[in-house]
Amino acid sequence: MDNRSAALTDVEVDVGALLSALIRKLPYLFVFVTIVAIVTYLVLGHIAPVYKSTATVLIQTGESDLTRTADSGVGQANSVLDQQAIASQVQLIRSRDLADKVSQKLDLASRAEFNPALAKPSDFDTFLKRFGIVRRPSSGPLDEEVVQTYYDKLWVYPVGQSRVIGIDFSSVDPKLAAAVANAVAEGYIAMLREAKRNTNSEAADFLSSQIDDLRGKVVAAEAKVEDFRAKNDLFTTGGGQSPTTLPEQQLADLNTQLANVRTQRVDAEAKAAQIRAALAAGTAASLPDVLNSPLIQQLVQQQVTLKSQIAQLSATLLPQHPRMRELNAQVADLDRQIGAEAGKIVSSLEAEAKLAAVREEEISRNLDQLKAAAARANDAGVQLRALEREAAAERDLLDSYLRRYREALAREQTDYLPADARIISRAAASIEPDFPRKASMTAAAAIVAFILAVGFVLMRELASGRPMRRIPFAGPLPMVPGAMPVDGHLRWADDHSVRRIMPSEPTLAPALIDRVEESLAAISSEIAGAGAKRILATLAEGSDESGRPLAAVALARSLARTDARVVVVDFHGDDADARSMGEGGDLPGFAELFDGEASFAQVIFRDRGSRVHFIPRGRRPLKADLIDRDRLETILSALTLTYDYVVLDARDDMIALLAPGCSAAVVVSEFAAADPRTKSAFERVKAVSDAAIQLLMVDAARGGEDESGAALTRASEQGPAGEAA
Numbered sequence: 001m002d003n004r005s006a007a008l009t010d011v012e013v014d015v016g017a018l019l020s021a022l023i024r025k026l027p028y029l030f031v032f033v034t035i036v037a038i039v040t041y042l043v044l045g046h047i048a049p050v051y052k053s054t055a056t057v058l059i060q061t062g063e064s065d066l067t068r069t070a071d072s073g074v075g076q077a078n079s080v081l082d083q084q085a086i087a088s089q090v091q092l093i094r095s096r097d098l099a100d101k102v103s104q105k106l107d108l109a110s111r112a113e114f115n116p117a118l119a120k121p122s123d124f125d126t127f128l129k130r131f132g133i134v135r136r137p138s139s140g141p142l143d144e145e146v147v148q149t150y151y152d153k154l155w156v157y158p159v160g161q162s163r164v165i166g167i168d169f170s171s172v173d174p175k176l177a178a179a180v181a182n183a184v185a186e187g188y189i190a191m192l193r194e195a196k197r198n199t200n201s202e203a204a205d206f207l208s209s210q211i212d213d214l215r216g217k218v219v220a221a222e223a224k225v226e227d228f229r230a231k232n233d234l235f236t237t238g239g240g241q242s243p244t245t246l247p248e249q250q251l252a253d254l255n256t257q258l259a260n261v262r263t264q265r266v267d268a269e270a271k272a273a274q275i276r277a278a279l280a281a282g283t284a285a286s287l288p289d290v291l292n293s294p295l296i297q298q299l300v301q302q303q304v305t306l307k308s309q310i311a312q313l314s315a316t317l318l319p320q321h322p323r324m325r326e327l328n329a330q331v332a333d334l335d336r337q338i339g340a341e342a343g344k345i346v347s348s349l350e351a352e353a354k355l356a357a358v359r360e361e362e363i364s365r366n367l368d369q370l371k372a373a374a375a376r377a378n379d380a381g382v383q384l385r386a387l388e389r390e391a392a393a394e395r396d397l398l399d400s401y402l403r404r405y406r407e408a409l410a411r412e413q414t415d416y417l418p419a420d421a422r423i424i425s426r427a428a429a430s431i432e433p434d435f436p437r438k439a440s441m442t443a444a445a446a447i448v449a450f451i452l453a454v455g456f457v458l459m460r461e462l463a464s465g466r467p468m469r470r471i472p473f474a475g476p477l478p479m480v481p482g483a484m485p486v487d488g489h490l491r492w493a494d495d496h497s498v499r500r501i502m503p504s505e506p507t508l509a510p511a512l513i514d515r516v517e518e519s520l521a522a523i524s525s526e527i528a529g530a531g532a533k534r535i536l537a538t539l540a541e542g543s544d545e546s547g548r549p550l551a552a553v554a555l556a557r558s559l560a561r562t563d564a565r566v567v568v569v570d571f572h573g574d575d576a577d578a579r580s581m582g583e584g585g586d587l588p589g590f591a592e593l594f595d596g597e598a599s600f601a602q603v604i605f606r607d608r609g610s611r612v613h614f615i616p617r618g619r620r621p622l623k624a625d626l627i628d629r630d631r632l633e634t635i636l637s638a639l640t641l642t643y644d645y646v647v648l649d650a651r652d653d654m655i656a657l658l659a660p661g662c663s664a665a666v667v668v669s670e671f672a673a674a675d676p677r678t679k680s681a682f683e684r685v686k687a688v689s690d691a692a693i694q695l696l697m698v699d700a701a702r703g704g705e706d707e708s709g710a711a712l713t714r715a716s717e718q719g720p721a722g723e724a725a
Contacts, residue, residue, distance in 0.1 A: 013462070021461045022454065029453045036449040041442045049433030051174035055181040056425040057188065059089055059163045086158050089421070090165055093156045093188050099147050102183045106176075113172055114146045154184070164424070174429040181427035192419035204408040207401050214398040221391035228387055232380035251370050258363045265356030272349035275342055299341070303334040520558040523666065523694050527645070528562065530692060532664035534636065534646045538655055540669035540681040548572075550580050551668040551696055552649035556612045564644040567604065568614040569636075571622060571650045571658070578616045582608030591618025593635060594627070600638070613643070624653045636661060652684070659689035668696045 092098075103109065112118035155168040167184050171177040310327045317324050527535060537552035556566045570577040575585035587605070592598035593615070604613050636658075639646045650658050659665065665685050669678040673695055685693055 018458060018461055022457055025457045029450065029457070032453050033446050033450045037442050037446040040445040041438055044436040044438045044441060047436050048172050050170050050172055050435045051177050051430040051432075052168055052170045052434035053174065053178040053181045053427035053430055054425075055167045055185040055423065055427040056159065057093075057165045057167065057185050057421050058424045059086060059165065059421050061420055083158075083161075086163060086165065090156050090158060092191070093165065093167065093184060094151070094154065095191075096147070098184065098187050098191060099150050099154075100143075101187050102180060103143075103146050103150060105183055105187075106179060108150065108180075109143070109146050111173075111176070113176075114149045116145065150180075154180075167427075169427070170434060174431070178427040178429045182423075185423050185426070189419045189421060189423065192421055196419065200408050204405060207405040207408065211398065211401050211405060214394060214401060218391065218394045218398050221387070221394050225384065225387045225391050228380075228384055232384070251367070254363055254367045254370060258360065258367060261356050261360045261363060265353050265360060268349045268353035268356060272346050272353065275346045275349070299334050299338050303331055303338070306331045306334070519696065520554055523555065523696065524558040524562065526692075526694065527559070527664050528564075530664060532662075532692070533640050533644070534648065534662045534664075536655070536659050536662040536665040536685065536689075536691065537647060537649050538652065538665070538667060538681065538685070540667060540671060540675075541652070541677045548574075548576065549668055550576060550649075551666060552647050553577055553580055553607075553612075553614075555666060556614075556645070556647045557607070557610045559645050559647075560610050560612045565642070566612045566645045566647065567639055567643045568612060568647045568649060569639070570614065570617050571648065571654045573617060573621055573651075575616060577614060577649060578605070581605070581612070581614055585616075586619065587616045589616030589618030590635075591620040591622055593618075594622070594631065595620075622654075624657055627657060629657065632657060633661060655684050656688050659685050659691065662689055662691045665689065665691045665693045666696055667693060670697075673697070 103114075108114040110118075153170045155166075155170075157166050157168075158164070159166050167181050169177050169181040169184070171180065306327050310324065310331070313321075313324060313327070319325075319328075535555070537555060539548055552568050552570070556568045560566045568577060568581075569590060571590070575587075578585060578587055578589075587603075588598045589603050593600065593603045603615050603618070605616070606613055636646065636648075648658050648662065667678065667681045667685065669675070669681065671678050678695070682693055682695075685691065
């Protein structure tokens with residue numbers, strides 16, 4: 001094999017040739033589609049039409065507001081609204097019992113549609129018999145055959161999210177389809193009524209047996225309550241909502257008597273003390289309790305009369321006059337009598353206070369005894385209330401069962417059993433057949449036939465290879481010399497702000513030898529296996545910068561062959577990468593993007609020989625000491641998130657900025673692996689990064705202008721420890 005291979009080629013489909021072939025076949029396609037449409041229409045014409053009728057049933061509570069019980073209406077309404085209940089009703093309509101009833105009611109077994117023995121052989125059956133292919137008759141009983149055919153033609157479904165159930169039935173006889181749909185709906189309503197009748201009868205029997213048992217329990221519970229009350233003297237007095245027991249009533253009465261006696265004693269003691277104090281002061285006659293005595297009232301009246309006489313005689317007689325002395329002596333005697341009577345009143349009050357004190361002590365003793373008895377009665381009352389609660393519970397359950405039993409008997413006797421569903425739309429005989437629909441089915445068959453025919457024609461053309469053509473594309477590692485595009489023309493970007501040079505047929509460097517392809521494929525495989533996203537490509541010291549091998553471009557193209565998204569960022573100042581990829585020089589690039597004068601869309605270009613994207617250096621030089629590391633990392637991180645691989649084609653002075661963020665590096669050298677210049681390139685990368693380094697060796701021998709390619713080999717080690725083959 002020659003060391004200098006020809007330009008690589010690829011194969012693409014000529015769409016114009018495919019369309020031309022399709023246009024040439026259009027008359028045949030139309031004929032084929034027409035034949036298919038005619039045959040389909042004729043076949044559909046020999047099929048017996050099938051008609052479908054629909055009846056709808058609404059699931060709702062059948063009870064009236066006048067007959068619904070207070071404790072059953074809400075629960076029934078909620079159960080009807082449950083979607084699972086609607087699905088259960090659908091299965092009930094499809095039940096075998098209902099199918100048998102409808103079949104017997106309409107005598108479906110006597111119809112040829114449901115009984116194959118009565119059906120006449122069709123043309124299709126005759127055709128099968130002519131070729132010895134006969135359908136096997138059903139070996140099951142007739143009823144099973146009828147029911148199976150019934151289920152094949154019946155479709156029961158809930159209508160949306162509503163409580164409506166649709167019942168569809170198909171038949172060759174439109175009247176029979178409507179009759180069966182209505183019979184299914186009516187039979188379903190009758191089944192609901194019968195189920196409710198059976199439920200009521202079973203409930204009445206159950207309640208009757210439970211009522212007899214509960215009556216005995218209620219009698220026993222109430223007898224136990226009365227017996228316990230009699231044994232513990234827990235008889236109640238009074239009526240109303242809060243009756244009291246005898247100990248409680250006696251305790252209340254004694255408390256009232258004790259309060260009254262204490263009041264009387266305190267009142268008597270207070271009055272006695274008041275009269276005694278008035279006697280000491282000589283004013284006892286002015287007290288109300290003293291004046292209330294009739295004797296004292298007479299004495300006071302006599303004293304007033306004597307004092308009136310003394311006042312009259314004092315005008316004519318002296319105090320020492322016998323008459324005056326006699327009257328004064330009578331007044332003094334009346335005072336002694338009033339004091340003596342007041343003393344008697346005091347004595348009577350004190351005696352009354354002592355009597356009240358004695359009664360108070362007696363009542364207190366009785367009260368203490370009654371409190372002990374009341375405490376014992378309260379303990380017994382707790383047990384009594386427990387017994388009363390049990391009796392009340394049994395009595396309430398008995399009353400509830402009696403009420404429900406009477407309701408069940410009333411419904412059974414009056415035969416009022418409303419179903420929880422009603423027919424809202426009865427089925428009617430259909431005019432138009434549901435199957436087959438000749439127009440729509442014929443049109444669908446014609447469209448499908450046309451699509452299949454077009455696909456067949458296209459696949460046949462592709463298989464013949466006539467619409468396929470070969471296109472050349474450039475080799476993977478061009479060199480700077482001879483990479484200038486020719487016959488270029490200008491095209492403006494979408495925003496009309498950036499000029500792009502688009503060559504019509506770019507002239508690139510000759511292709512590399514096969515060993516280059518093998519080396520680049522192996523390097524690409526290791527980079528992909530290591531999961532590297534950002535790759536640094538740099539030259540060893542002493543390499544010819546003016547005629548440098550474009551290793552970054554070749555590596556990017558090799559990575560792109562794995563269907564990866566790759567971008568090359570050129571940091572050299574010779575525009576060699578852009579020229580070799582078909583865009584020429586003087587393009588906006590990384591410098592304008594870094595300064596914010598251009599966007600990513602304005603500086604990213606497409607390689608004419610592959611699917612690789614690239615970013616030129618730009619119109620201004622990039623100086624490493626003036627580049628902001630944070631902004632540089634931001635731009636490169638954005639590219640890393642967008643592309644699978646970012647290849648950085650860097651100069652020596654840019655290694656310190658770019659290498660720390662790279663996870664792989666490729667050193668391109670024209671010297672041996674052990675050469676100090678190659679080792680120096682390795683050391684420069686290792687000093688600032690932990691990236692895995694690959695060595696790509698370039699054959700420096702060039703034989704002329706046409707021999708601008710370079711022979712590359714790859715060292716298997718991660719450093720310049722060995723010599724590449």
